Amino acid sequence: MSVAKVKVIARLRPRLPGEPLDDGIRVCHREPANVSSCSNPGSGSANVSLNANSSSAIGANSSGNSSGSGNGGGSFTGIAVNNPRDPSQVFRFPFTNAYGADATQEAIFEADVRPLIDVACSGVTVTIFAYGVTSSGKTYTMQGTSTHPGVIPRVVEALFDKTSSSSKPEIAVSYMEIYKDDVYDLLVARENAAKLPVRENDAGMVFVAGLVSTPVASAAEFDALFATSTSRRSVGATRLNDQSSRSHAVLTLNIRTHVGDRVREGKINLVDLAGSENNKQTGNDQSRMAESKAINTSLSALGMVVHALNTGASRIPYRNSKLTRLLQDALGGSSVGLLICNLAPSAKFRQDTLNTLNFAVRTKNIENKPVVNERDVHLPQPLKIDFAQLPAPLPASKPVTTLPAPSRAGARLSLVPRPAARVSGFGFQGSRLSIVGNADTAPLLAKTLEKAPLGLSEEEIDARISRAVEAEVARRLEEREKEMEREQEQQRQRERELENERERQMAGPSQHKSGSPKVKKQEFSRALSSLLKHHKDLDDGLEARLKQLERKFERGSKEVDLADMLSPVSKKKTGRAFVALARSHQENHLTRGDLQKALDLYRQAETYVPDNIKLKERWILFLVHVFLWRVAHAHRKAIIEIEWAVKNRKPFKPSPKRKKKSKKGRTTNVAETEMDVDGNENAAPMSDEQMEVDEVETSLTGRVMGGFAAELTNTGSKRSFTDMEMEMGTPAKRPKRGAAIKARLAMVVDDGDDQLAAPRKNRRRIGET
Numbered sequence: 001m002s003v004a005k006v007k008v009i010a011r012l013r014p015r016l017p018g019e020p021l022d023d024g025i026r027v028c029h030r031e032p033a034n035v036s037s038c039s040n041p042g043s044g045s046a047n048v049s050l051n052a053n054s055s056s057a058i059g060a061n062s063s064g065n066s067s068g069s070g071n072g073g074g075s076f077t078g079i080a081v082n083n084p085r086d087p088s089q090v091f092r093f094p095f096t097n098a099y100g101a102d103a104t105q106e107a108i109f110e111a112d113v114r115p116l117i118d119v120a121c122s123g124v125t126v127t128i129f130a131y132g133v134t135s136s137g138k139t140y141t142m143q144g145t146s147t148h149p150g151v152i153p154r155v156v157e158a159l160f161d162k163t164s165s166s167s168k169p170e171i172a173v174s175y176m177e178i179y180k181d182d183v184y185d186l187l188v189a190r191e192n193a194a195k196l197p198v199r200e201n202d203a204g205m206v207f208v209a210g211l212v213s214t215p216v217a218s219a220a221e222f223d224a225l226f227a228t229s230t231s232r233r234s235v236g237a238t239r240l241n242d243q244s245s246r247s248h249a250v251l252t253l254n255i256r257t258h259v260g261d262r263v264r265e266g267k268i269n270l271v272d273l274a275g276s277e278n279n280k281q282t283g284n285d286q287s288r289m290a291e292s293k294a295i296n297t298s299l300s301a302l303g304m305v306v307h308a309l310n311t312g313a314s315r316i317p318y319r320n321s322k323l324t325r326l327l328q329d330a331l332g333g334s335s336v337g338l339l340i341c342n343l344a345p346s347a348k349f350r351q352d353t354l355n356t357l358n359f360a361v362r363t364k365n366i367e368n369k370p371v372v373n374e375r376d377v378h379l380p381q382p383l384k385i386d387f388a389q390l391p392a393p394l395p396a397s398k399p400v401t402t403l404p405a406p407s408r409a410g411a412r413l414s415l416v417p418r419p420a421a422r423v424s425g426f427g428f429q430g431s432r433l434s435i436v437g438n439a440d441t442a443p444l445l446a447k448t449l450e451k452a453p454l455g456l457s458e459e460e461i462d463a464r465i466s467r468a469v470e471a472e473v474a475r476r477l478e479e480r481e482k483e484m485e486r487e488q489e490q491q492r493q494r495e496r497e498l499e500n501e502r503e504r505q506m507a508g509p510s511q512h513k514s515g516s517p518k519v520k521k522q523e524f525s526r527a528l529s530s531l532l533k534h535h536k537d538l539d540d541g542l543e544a545r546l547k548q549l550e551r552k553f554e555r556g557s558k559e560v561d562l563a564d565m566l567s568p569v570s571k572k573k574t575g576r577a578f579v580a581l582a583r584s585h586q587e588n589h590l591t592r593g594d595l596q597k598a599l600d601l602y603r604q605a606e607t608y609v610p611d612n613i614k615l616k617e618r619w620i621l622f623l624v625h626v627f628l629w630r631v632a633h634a635h636r637k638a639i640i641e642i643e644w645a646v647k648n649r650k651p652f653k654p655s656p657k658r659k660k661k662s663k664k665g666r667t668t669n670v671a672e673t674e675m676d677v678d679g680n681e682n683a684a685p686m687s688d689e690q691m692e693v694d695e696v697e698t699s700l701t702g703r704v705m706g707g708f709a710a711e712l713t714n715t716g717s718k719r720s721f722t723d724m725e726m727e728m729g730t731p732a733k734r735p736k737r738g739a740a741i742k743a744r745l746a747m748v749v750d751d752g753d754d755q756l757a758a759p760r761k762n763r764r765r766i767g768e769t
C-alpha cells in the first residue's frame with residue numbers, strides 16, 4: 001500500500017500591534033545547510049530574510065511543490081528559533097514549506113492547498129489542520145477575513161469552480177465543534193444542539209452519530225451557511241486573544257464525483273484546532289480555565305498519538321480524546337494530511353512555539369495509507385444514501401507530491417510494523433462502499449500512482465487512477481467468480497453427501513449385514529441415548545437421596561442436647577470415636593455398603609465437636625467421595641452393559657432402578673448401582689442379565705467392579721484391605737475370594753459398632769487385621 005507522509009508547513013504570523021520586536025524566530029528558505037546566518041541571528045547574513053517581521057512569503061511557489069525544501073540536498077527550509085536560555089544556540093525545524101509574516105493567504109493556498117483539492121476529487125480523504133499556540137493565526141489561516149479569505153472559503157470556491165467543469169462534483173457540508181471534549185453540531189442552532197456521540201462502525205470507521213450534512217449548490221450558499229454556523233462556535237476573550245477559539249472546529253466537505261459508471265467519494269476535513277494555552281499568561285477565569293484544561297488535555301492526547309505513531313507503538317491512543325478519535329484517519333489512517341503549523345513571533349510564546357515546532361516535526365514522520373473511495377453506480381446503495389453520509393474507504397493512492405522526509409537528528413524510524421490503516425470519517429455514517437479494492441489490492445493502485453512523476457496534470461492523474469481502478473476491478477471480478485465457483489462446487493458436494501445418506505436410510509437395515517460397522521454404529525448410538533436417559537434417572541435418585549440426608553440432619557438436633565451435657569474433653573473423645581467409626585465404615589463401604597452408616601456417624605461426630613475444622617473437611621471430602629464413587633460406578637456399569645450388549649448383539653437395556661425402603665418405610669428411588677455389588681441384605685437380587693454384565697466386566701478388565709471403584713476412591717497409600725486381598729488371588733479366584741473377604745469385614749465392622757470410644761488407630765487395626 002502506498003504511503004503518504006503527513007505534509008507539514010509552517011506559517012509565522014506578523015507582529016500584532018503592541019507586540020515587541022523580536023528576531024528570535026526566523027523563517028529560512030532554501031538556506032545552504034552550512035550557512036550560519038539562518039541559524040545564528042548575530043551573523044548578519046544578507047542573502048536571506050531571517051527576521052520574521054520582514055521576511056517575505058518564502059517557501060511558497062506556484063507549483064505547490066516545495067522543490068527540494070527541507071534539509072535534503074544541503075539546503076534548509078523551515079524555522080530557526082533561538083534557544084531562549086542560550087541565544088547563541090539555534091534550533092532548526094525543517095518543513096516542506098515555511099511562510100513568513102507577509103505571506104499571503106493566496107500564496108499558501110495555491111502552493112500547498114489547491115493540489116489537495118484534486119486529490120479529494122479523485123476519491124481520497126484529505127485532512128488539513130491548523131495547529132499552534134493561542135493567537136498564532138490558526139483561525140486567520142483557516143477562515144481568514146472578508147478581505148483576506150483563508151483556506152476554507154478558497155477551497156469551497158475552487159470546488160465550485162470545478163462544478164462548472166465536466167466532472168461536476170456534488171458537495172455537502174457538515175460542521176462540528178469539540179468543546180470540552182463534547183461534540184456539537186454547528187449546523188444546528190445551539191439551543192437545539194445536543195452533545196453528539198462519536199461511534200465506530202463495523203468497518204472501524206469513526207463517525208459522529210446524528211451529525212447533519214447539508215448539500216450546498218454554490219459558494220454563496222456555502223458562505224451564508226458557514227457564517228451562521230461559525231457564529232455558533234465557542235469563542236471567548238483571553239488576555240492573549242480577544243477572539244480566542246475555545247473549541248476545535250471541524251468542517252467537512254463531502255465531494256462526490258461521477259466518472260462514467262463509477263462514483264468517487266472524497267472529502268476534505270478542514271480543522272481549526274483550539275490553541276494550546278499557558279494559563280500564566282491567559283489570565284483565564286474559572287470557566288475559561290475549564291475550557292483551557294480541556295483544550296490542553298486534548299492537544300496533549302494529540303501529542304501522544306503522534307508520539308506513538310512515531311515510535312511505532314503497537315497501540316495508538318486514539319481513544320484518549322474525541323479530538324484524536326476524529327483525527328484518527330488523518331494520523332496514521334487512510335487520508336492525506338496537511339498540517340499548518342502556525343507560529344507567533346513574540347518572545348512570550350517562545351517556549352510554546354518550541355513545543356509547537358517539536359510537535360510539527362514529529363507529525364512529519366507520520367505515514368498515512370491513503371485510499372481511493374470509489375464504487376460502481378450499479379452496485380447496491382449504502383445503508384445511508386444521503387451523499388454526505390456516504391462512507392469512505394478502499395484502495396490506496398499517493399495523491400500528494402510529498403517530498404522525501406528531511407532527516408532529523410533524534411527522529412526514530414519505526415522498526416515495528418505500523419498498525420493497519422484505520423478508516424474514519426468525520427460525519428460519515430453507514431457502511432463502507434467499495435468494489436474496487438482493499439488493503440490487499442491497493443498496491444496496484446499505489447504503484448501506478450507512485451510512478452506518476454511530479455507535476456502531472458489533474459486529467460493525467462485521473463486517467464492513471466481510472467486505468468488502475470479498471471484493472472483492479474477486472475481482477476477482482478475474476479477472483480470473485482472463481483470464489484463463487486468454488487463455493488458452488490462445495491455446496492454440490494454437500495448435497496451429494498446428504499442425498500447418499502438419505503438413500504442409505506431409505507434402504508433400511510436389511511440391506512446391510514448385521515455385523516457391519518454401520519449397524520454397529522447405529523446400535524451404539526441407540527445404546528448411548530438409553531444410557532443418557534439412564535443417567536438422568538440416576539441423577540434424580542441421587543437428588544432424592546440428598547434430600548433424605550438433609551432431613552436426617554435436622555433430626556440430629558436431639559443429639560445436640562445430649563452433647564451439651566458432656567464436658568469438653570468427653571465431647572472431644574466421643575466425637576473422635578464417631579469419626580473413627582465413620583472412617584471404618586467409609587473404608588469398607590465397598591464390601592458392606594455402609595456409606596449410609598458412615599454418613600450418619602460423621603454427623604453424630606459433628607454434634608460433639610461442631611467447631612472441628614478437620615472434621616468439616618473430612619465431611620466434605622466424604623460427600624465428594626461418595627458422589628464420585630456413585631457416579632463412576634454407575635458410568636462404569638453402564639459402559640460395561642453397553643459393551644456387553646454390543647458384543648452379544650443384544651439390545652441394551654439400562655439396569656432397572658431399585659426401590660429402596662427407607663427406615664421409616666418410605667420408598668425412595670436409589671440408583672441400583674449404588675450398593676448392589678457387595679450383595680448384602682439390602683441389595684436387590686441380581687438379574688441374569690446383570691450377572692452376565694459382571695462376567696463381561698471381569699473378562700474385560702480382569703477385576704470385579706469393586707476394584708474399579710476402590711481405585712477411584714482410595715489413594716495409593718490408603719488402599720483398602722479388600723483390594724489388596726483381591727489382588728493376591730488369580731483373576732478366576734477373585735470373585736470368590738472377594739465374597740469371603742466381604743463377609744469377614746462385615747463381621748469385624750459390625751463388632752466395631754459397639755466400641756464407640758475406641759481410639760482411631762485401634763479401629764484401623766481392627767479393619768486391617
Ligand SMILES: Nc1ncnc2c1ncn2[C@@H]1O[C@H](COP(=O)(O)OP(=O)(O)OP(=O)(O)O)[C@@H](O)[C@H]1O
Nearest residue numbers: 013014134135136137138139140241244245274275
Ligand atoms: N497572517 C496574519 N496576518 C495578519 N494578521 C494575522 C495573521 N495571523 C493572525 N493574525 C491576527 O492575529 C490575531 C490572532 O489570530 P487568530 O485568532 O487566528 O489566532 P488563533 O491561533 O486562532 O488563536 P486561538 O487559538 O486563541 O483561537 C488575530 O487578530 C488575527 O487577525
